Amino acid sequence: MAITALIVALLPLSMAWISKDTSRYRKLVWIAVFLTFDLIVFGAFTRLTDSGLGCPDWPGCYGLANPFLAHEEIRAAEALQPTGPVTMVKAWIEMIHRYLAMAIGILIVAMLAVAWYRWRKSRQAAYSPGYPTFLFFFVCLQGAFGAWTVTLKLQPVIVTMHLLLGMGLLALLTWFGGRQDQLLRPASAMVARTRLATVRRLALLSGLVLLVQLFLGGWVSTNYATLACTEFPLCGGKIVPEMDFEHGFHLWRELGKTAAGHYLPFSALTAIHWVHRNFALVVVLVLGWTAARAWTMAPLRPVARAIVAVLALQALSGIATIYLSYPLLLAVLHNAGAAALVLLLTMLNYRAKFLDDAPAAQ
Incomplete structure (x- = not known):
C-alpha cells in the first residue's frame, strides 16, 4: 500500500x-x-x-x-x-x-x-x-x-x-x-479599510454558514435522503411536509436505522432533505451579499465573481438533481461545487486578511 x-x-x-x-x-x-x-x-x-x-x-x-x-x-x-x-x-x-x-x-x-x-x-x-x-x-x-x-x-x-x-x-x-x-x-494596495473590515466579517460569517450547509449536505448524502423530496419548491405536495426531526437528526446510529435499531422512517429522510434544501436559501443570501460587497473592491473582485458564478451553478445543480432523479454526474458536480465554494471562500478570507494587514501603497 x-x-x-x-x-x-x-x-x-x-x-x-x-x-x-x-x-x-x-x-x-x-x-x-x-x-x-x-x-x-x-x-x-x-x-x-x-x-x-x-x-x-x-x-x-x-x-x-x-x-x-x-x-x-x-x-x-x-x-x-x-x-x-x-x-x-x-x-x-x-x-x-x-x-x-x-x-x-x-x-x-x-x-x-x-x-x-x-x-x-x-x-x-x-x-x-x-x-x-x-x-x-x-x-x-x-x-x-x-x-x-x-x-x-x-x-x-x-x-x-x-x-x-x-x-x-x-x-x-x-x-x-x-x-x-x-x-x-507582499500585498500593497489602496483599499478602504472600513469596507475591508466589513468584507472580512462577512467572509467569516459566510464560511460558518457554508460549514453548516456542508454538514447538512453530507447528512443528506450519507443517509441517502436526496430523493426524499422529488419536487421543488414543494415536497410531497406541501410546503411543510410531514417530518421526523428526532430520528432524522439523531447523530449516533447505524445507516438506515434509528438509535433503537428500527428502520428509519421516510419522514426522517424528508426532514433531512427539507432542512438542507431550505438552508440553501440562507447560503445563497449570505454568500451572495458577501460577494456583492467584495465585488466593489478591485483586489477582491475576481474571487467575488467566481463565488457568484459557482453559487448560481450550485443552486441550479441542486434543483436539477431533484427534477432529474439524482443522475450520478450531476450529483458529483454538486459535490464539486461545494468544494469549489470552500476553496473560493478561503481565498476571499485570506486575501481580505492580508490586504487588511498589508501597509497601504505609497
Whole structure:
C-alpha cells in the first residue's frame, strides 16, 4: 500500500521539483490543493456509486495491497451479492480513492520535511514549520475517519465527519497556499479599510454558514435522503411536509436505522432533505451579499465573481438533481461545487486578511 501511494505521489512531487516557479515549496502546496480538490470529488463519486465498502477492510483489500491480489475474495463476495457492496469495479473505485488520499498524505509529509529542514538552515518565514506540522496531524485525523468509515460500515455521522474534514483539509491547504503567495509577493494596495473590515466579517460569517450547509449536505448524502423530496419548491405536495426531526437528526446510529435499531422512517429522510434544501436559501443570501460587497473592491473582485458564478451553478445543480432523479454526474458536480465554494471562500478570507494587514501603497 505504501509503495503504491508513493508511486502515485511521485508524479506531483516531480512536477514540483522540476517547476520553474520561484518557489518549489509554494508549487508543492498548490499541487496538494489541486489533488485534495480532486480527492473530494472522487470521494463523492465513491460514495454516490456505493463503493465505500468495495473493500470491506482497511487499509488494504482483504488484507492485500490491491484488488488484483484480492481477486478470488472479491469474486466470491460478488457471486453471493452481484450488486455489491463488494464487486470488482467498486473495489477499484474504493482503492483508487485510498491511494490518492495516501498520496496527499505523502505530499504533506514532504512539506513538513522541507519546512523543518529549511527552517533550521535559514529561519525564513516561508518555511515556518508550525503550519505544516498542524497539517500533518490534521491529515492523520482525516485518515482515521477514513478507516472508521469502513470499519463502522458507513455510519452516517462518521462519513459526514470524513467529508467535513476533507473540506477542512482543502481550506487549510488553500490558506497555506495563499500565505506562500503573499510571502513571495507582499500585498500593497489602496483599499478602504472600513469596507475591508466589513468584507472580512462577512467572509467569516459566510464560511460558518457554508460549514453548516456542508454538514447538512453530507447528512443528506450519507443517509441517502436526496430523493426524499422529488419536487421543488414543494415536497410531497406541501410546503411543510410531514417530518421526523428526532430520528432524522439523531447523530449516533447505524445507516438506515434509528438509535433503537428500527428502520428509519421516510419522514426522517424528508426532514433531512427539507432542512438542507431550505438552508440553501440562507447560503445563497449570505454568500451572495458577501460577494456583492467584495465585488466593489478591485483586489477582491475576481474571487467575488467566481463565488457568484459557482453559487448560481450550485443552486441550479441542486434543483436539477431533484427534477432529474439524482443522475450520478450531476450529483458529483454538486459535490464539486461545494468544494469549489470552500476553496473560493478561503481565498476571499485570506486575501481580505492580508490586504487588511498589508501597509497601504505609497
